[in-house]
Amino acid sequence: MVQRTLVLAAAVIAAGGFVGSAYAQDAVDVDAAKKEGRLVWYTSTPIAIGQKIVDMFEKEYGIKVEMFRSGGSAILRRFHQEMDAGRVAADVMTTSDPAAAAAMTRKGLFVAFRPKDFEQIPEAAKDPQGHYIAQRLNLMTIYLREDKVPPADEPKNWSDVLDPKYKGKLVTTDPSFTSLQVSVVGMMSKNRGWSFFEKLRANDTMVVQSNQQATDMLKRGERLIAVGALDSYAADERMKGHPIKTLYPADGVFVIPSPTSIIKGSPNPNAARLFAAFMISPPVQKLFPAGGGYAARLDVEPPAGAPSLKDMKIVPIDYDYIEKESGRIKRRFNEIFQ
Amino acid sequence: MAGITIKGLSKRFGAGETAFAALTDLDLVIENNQFVTLLGPSGCGKTTTLRLIAGYLSPDAGTIHADDRLLSAPGSVVPPEARGMGMVFQNYAVWPHKTVYENVVFGLRLRKVPAAEARRKVEETLALVNLTGLESRFPNELSGGQQQRVALARSLVVEPGILLLDEPLSNLDAKLRERMRSELKQLQRRTGITFVYVTHDQAEALALSDRIAVMHGGRLQQYGTPxxxxxxxxxxxxxDFMGLVNLIPARVVAAHNGGGLVEAEGGLRLALPLPDGAAPGDAVEVAVRPENIRLRAASGDGAPCARITDRTFLGNISEYYATLPSGQVLRVQTHPLQQFAPGETVTIDIDAAQCSVFRP
Amino acid sequence: MTASTPIAEASARPGVAPAAPGHRVRLEHVVMGAAIAALVILVVLPIAALLLGSLVGDRGLSLDHFGEVLTGRLYLTALKNSLVLGAWTGLFSLLVGIVLAFAVSRTDVPGKRLLEITASLSYLSPPFLTAIAFVYLFSPNAGLINVFMRDVAGLPWATFDIFSMTGLVLVTALHTFPYVYLLASSALQSVDASYEEAAQILGASKLRTAISITAPLVAPAILSGTLLAFVNAIALFGSQAIIGLPGRVVTLPTRIYALFDYPPEYGLASALSLVFVVITVAALYLQRAFLSRRSFVTLAGKGGRPQLMPLGPWRWALFAFGVGVFLVAIVAPYATLIAVSISKSWGLDFWKGLTLAHYKFILFDYNVTQRAILNSLMLATVAATLAVLLGAVIGWIDLRTLIPGRKLLDYASLIPLGLPGIVMAVALIQFWLRMPIALYGTLAILLLAYVGRYIPLSVRAANASLRQVDPSLEESAQILGASWATTMREITLPLIRPGLFAGWLLVFVPVIQELSASILLFSSGSITLAVAVFNLYETGYVEPVAALAMINMAIIGLAIFVANKLGGGGIAQRTTGYGAPA
Known part of the structure; x- marks a missing residue:
């Protein structure tokens, strides 16, 4: 794996530079895909967008997509259990755990596939051979109820949330369920030590399973500040009229790609390729900014009203470390919070 | 019509310590066209025998033949549905979800009898048991006696060679029971079907049967005419089981060629037939039925005397408790017009020819 | 013998039997063999695999997994939490159940029908839905009732944190009190009035009679109901995940579930499952012991129904209590779920955003929920049918044959009562992972789980119906020449049909809402309704969750309606009587 400790921002900034035809584009047999007629997609994509992708694909090609939607870690768990049981049910899988995707690539579980527009995806968000390709980029940050937290009280950086004045107001997600959180907790604990989470626990932080649940806690006012949660949900609720504000901590946000892979030996290989190619096509990619998130493609604009990734301080993520430690990260997190 | 031959039939239930011998070494020959009753108290093995004949149970030992056909042997039992018998159950077992007609026609349908013929046969059989006109009723709309007849008709319509009846009258009231009793007997005579009838009611057995098999404790005690x-x-x-009986302990005084003289305590002497091998000095019991003792006013002619201690008027007879000088109490049944008062001393005559002598 | 009678013709063909006997394999033996084999595959082998799985470790056979499970802090905490949950739930079920049962059976309290309905609905309502609803009502800061108490009523001390052991006990007891209620009320109603009248004629007061005569007579039934409540309470995965996890109250089901995090710890999960089984079986053993003591006291003679106790004004207090339970257990959760399901986005002004969009989404747009609904309907139908047929055969073998070991078969069919749903799932995974057939993640393994879990219900139902059918009804068909199959078709099955139908619903309703086993066994294609609800909740889509919950209840409601129409009423009561753990 080349240079996996990389700063995604750098790639984004360099975007203009490397667009080229270094890749030979892999062909897709559309007829064979249509003959297969269906495929199974395991994904942690937000439900509404996921369903839209499914509907668009069905409309475009007449191929049925059976979507299974859960948290990224839950998806991975189920996928692995099914592999153990000798059953490959999924054709395509999208999670938000690049470390796991890299590990599974090395185990030879994925098909190498470089579809059209492969070069439009930043290097850091894909495997050079195309074993996994980002579907979207996830901004993991802090957001809060702006009607209940006065501007003066807003945390400026990550360690501010440990202030006792936020006691009982914080919510975060569980890395055992949400794969995005594996990277966040991994890097936070690596950079700041586990004491960060012990203090978070001492500040009576609520742990929920998913990012959507964290947003839900804010919507209902059960908690006021989400720590290390997916910004696109906040943006989505903001569009519906909820007073939720995204913060960009001075010490950096996390930007984590959601890799999509084709499963080796899956029942519908051609439909899977077609779907994976479709995933990075402009119509699909534009769904993400429309829902408040960031597309994987460099040539798609950031969501309306949100800053470009270029303008943010981004915390580098050591995916080798995350991959090696992910079991321990989840376990340690649970030990602290249970 | 068929006869049944039972040889060495045994059946146990349960295993190990709780095992229970329901039937032990039964030999029984039921002749063709006979009305044979298996009689005995509950638990005597009579129903077990009937269910073995029907094929619901398989024997542990012994065989059952119908005519020359082997029906049951240990490990090899012709199932009930292949025996061609009929059976009437104590609770009638009339199917509650079928009408009278459907109940009766069931066996004919199994035999693929053409519909028209089946209808005719059902009608004839229902007429035979006096149920004409009730074809479309459901069992819950019938009286107990009517249900009983449905059960009978259902068994008879298929013209079985052998009809098994398991206490069929026990759930009927006394009057109806008596009427059904005589109907059953007539039916058997008319059809010539071999009836094997189970009951614990000795009066019923006596009234109906050609032969009675008295059973007790899983063993056949006696097989003979009523x-x-x-x-x-x-x-x-x-x-004891066949009716009221007085048992008088006695000692053999003299014995010769199957007859002899016994003496009970208090000097009561009777000359009567003795069991084989009885020798003077043997202790025996003399069984005498109440109707075989006569009472008359004290006469002083040397016949034994007794004192009346209780009297019960039963309508057609009177029953007395007469206490002998030895303290032995005898039950005596007399004509109701013959009257004695409690406390009165009477002379008793025992009809020695009607007595039986048993070793205790 | 006159020639005119039909019987006379019989002499021409004596003893004609319609079928010749043969030594070919008989149908009944095939059917019975299949039923026994099914029970072995459904129950016995998975349990054996569970046992084996708990003993096989890195170093071959060892007790290492048990060692870890019985000393590790995480596991002991879960064990302790489960026992605490079960004990408190049992106690609350006892209090609520006994008061309602006494009120309905022995007093002149008004509105008895309402109280009965409350008990039935509380039992039938899936506890994970109640849990979700209670999160909306009592989440510490934003729960509707908490907000009202704190901000409107100005009573901050009157707020309640649902994410706690107390909250979990409350939600669970709302589902389990009917066990006590139903057993207690049936016991109270079957105590022969003459026992009490005999005490009264000797000069005992009403209270004295209640304490010294009635209470000892019904105590075994009540204790038995309490133990059933305990067993069921600790087995419910859904509510323990929804309420327990955010409150950091980890219990045995949620701990076992967590052990399936990748990489799954099958050995530890199996060992912990067996510890779970030991607790459940011990409780059920006690329950059976209590219940068997009951039998000789309440099956009394011909005395009349007990007198109702006039309570005077107190009956209104009792009535108020019943209405309170009704409001808390039924009205509040369902009103909340309905409200959430029709709000555009929960948390915004409710009246400005009324919409049916979420129903449209789950029914017509979102293919996961569509699939889940179809899967659940299909699985419930097939599982209920299979369970009932299997139950009928097993019941028949037990009651109508002398096959050696038939009692063993009957006991084997009861084993699943002692298996919490998640344990059943672990056992099935352990077994089928070792088999060459890849069943994991298919509809088939869910079907096995459901039939296996609910086989006790259908066996009991078939058994109860068969006991009503005197064997002579079958024997009289047999002696007329009917084969086994004909006898079954013509006599037995028609006669036990109402019972089988009740049994069918007895299995259908819980399968529709089954979560505890499904959560480990489902896959994308085999996702079920309850899993979809849980999955949507877990991922935080609250409004569609509520809409799907209402669909779930609509299906259950429809099933009960049909049941009452065709099965002759009282299905709900019957459903509870058998008491399978969730």
Whole structure:
């Protein structure tokens, strides 16, 4: 794996530079895909967008997509259990755990596939051979109820949330369920030590399973500040009229790609390729900014009203470390919070 | 029509310590066209025998033949549905979800009898049991007696060679029971079907049967005509079961060629037939039925005397408790017009010819 | 013998039997063999695999997994939490159940029908839905009732944190009190009035009679109901995940579930499952012991129904209590779920955003929920049918044959009562992972789980119906020449049909809402309704969750309606009587 400790921002900034035809584009047999007629997609994509992708694909090609939607870690768990049981049910899988995707690539579980527009995806968000390709980029940050937290009280950086004045107001997600959180907790604990989470626990932080649940806690006012949660949900609720504000901590946000892979030996290989190619096509990619998130493609604009990734301080993520430690990260997190 | 031959039939239930011998070594020959009753108290093995004949149970030992056909042997049992018998159950077992007609026609349908013929046969059979006109009723719209007849008709319509009846009258009231009793008997005579009838009611057995098999404790005690089992009981159990009986302890005084003289305590002496091998000095019991003792006013002619201690008027007879000088109490049944008062001393005459003698 | 009678013709063909006997394999033996084999595959082998799985470790056979499970802090905490949950739930079920049962059976309290309905609905309502609803009502800061108490009523001390052991006990007891209620009320109603009248005629007061005569007579039934409540309470995965996890109250089901995090710890999960089984079986053993003591006291003679106790004004207090339970257990959760399901986005002004969009989404747009609904309907139908047929055969073998070991078969069919749903799932995974057939993640393994879990219900139902059918009804068909199959078709099955139908619903309703086993066994294609609800909740889509919950209840409601129409009423009561753990 080349240079996996990389700063995604750098790639984004360099975007203009490397667009080229270094890749030979892999062909897709559309007829064979249509003959297969269906495929199974395991994904942690937000439900509404996921369903839209499914509907668009069905409309475009007449191929049925059976979507299974859960948290990224839950998806991975189920996928692995099914592999153990000798059953490959999924054709395509999208999670938000690049470390796991890299590990599974090395185990030879994925098909190498470089579809059209492969070069439009930043290097850091894909495997050079195309074993996994980002579907979207996830901004993991802090957001809060702006009607209940006065501007003066807003945390400026990550360690501010440990202030006792936020006691009982914080919510975060569980890395055992949400794969995005594996990277966040991994890097936070690596950079700041586990004491960060012990203090978070001492500040009576609520742990929920998913990012959507964290947003839900804010919507209902059960908690006021989400720590290390997916910004696109906040943006989505903001569009519906909820007073939720995204913060960009001075010490950096996390930007984590959601890799999509084709499963080796899956029942519908051609439909899977077609779907994976479709995933990075402009119509699909534009769904993400429309829902408040960031597309994987460099040539798609950031969501309306949100800053470009270029303008943010981004915390580098050591995916080798995350991959090696992910079991321990989840376990340690649970030990602290249970 | 068929006869049944049972040889060495045994059946146990349960295993190990809780095992229970329901039937032990039964030999029984039921002749064709006969009305044979299996009689005995509950638990005597009579129903087990019937269910073995029907094929619901398989024997542990012994065989059952119908005519020359082997029906049951250990490990090899012709199932009930292939025996061609009929059976009437104590609770009638009339199917509650079928009408009278459907109940009766069931066996004919199984035999693929053409519909028109089946209808005719059902009608004839229902007429035979006096149920004409009730074809479309459901069992819950019928009286107990009517249900009983449905059960009978259902068994008869298929013209079985053998009809098994398991206490079919026990759930009927006394009057109806008596009427059904005579109907059953007529039916058997008319059809010539071999009836094997189970009951614990000795009066019913006596009234209906050509032959009675008295059973007790899983063993056959006696097999004979009603008169034989009543008046010449094979043993004390049979005597006791076949009706009221006085048992008088006695000692053999003299014995010769099957007859002899016995003396009871208090000097009561009777000359009567003795069991084989009885020798002077042997302790025996004399069984005498209440109707075989006569009472008359004290006469002083040397016949034994007794004192009346209780009297019960039963309508057609009177029953007395007469206490002998030895303290032995005898039950005596007399004509109701013959009257004695409690406390009165009477002379008793015992009809020695009607007595039986058992070893205790 | 006159020639005119039909019987006379019989002499021409004596003893004609319609079928010749043969030594070919008989149908009944095939059917019975299949039923026994099914029970072995459904129950016995998975349990054996569970046992084996708990003993096989890195170093071959060892007790290492048990060692870890019985000393590790995480596991002991879960064990302790489960026992605490079960004990408190049992106690609350006892209090609520006994008061309602006494009120309905022995007093002149008004509105008895309402109280009965409350008990039935509380039992039938899936506890994970109640849990979700209660999160909306009592989440510490934003729960509707908490907000009202704190901000409107100005009573901050009157707020309640649902994410706690107390909250979990409350939600669970609302589902389990009917066990006590139903057993207690049936016991109270079957105590022969003459026992009490005999005490009264000797000069005992009403209270004295209640304490010294009635209470000892019904105590075994009540204790038995309490133990059933305990067993069921600790087995419910859904509510323990929804309420327990955010409150950091980890219990045995949620701990076992967590052990399936990748990489799954099958050995530890199996060992912990067996510890779970030991607790459940011990409780059920006690329950059976209590219940068997009951039998000789309440099956009394011909005395009349007990007198109702006039309570005077107190009956209104009792009535108020019943209405309170009704409001808390039924009205509040369902009103909340309905409200959430029709709000555009929960948390915004409710009246400005009324919409049916979420129903449209789950029914017509979102293919996961569509699939889940179809899967659940299909699985419930097939599982209920299979369970009932299997139950009928097993019941028949037990009651109508003398096959050696038939009692063993009957006991084997009861084993699943002692298996919490998640344990059943672990056992099935352990077994089928070792088999060459890849069943994991298919509809088939869910079907096995459901039939296996609910086989006790259908066996009991078939058994109860068969006991009503005197064997002579079958024997009389047999002696007329009917084969086994004909006898079954013509006599037995028509006669036990109402019972089988009740049994069918007895299995259908819980399968529709089954979560505890499904959560480990489902896959994308085999996702079920309850899993979809849980999955949507877990991922935070609250409004569609509520809409799907209402669909779930609509299906259950429809099933009960049909049941009452065709099965002759009282299905709900019957459903509870058998008491399978969730």
């Amino acid at each position: 008169v034989e089992v009543y008046s010449r009981p094979a043993n004390r159990l049979v005597a």
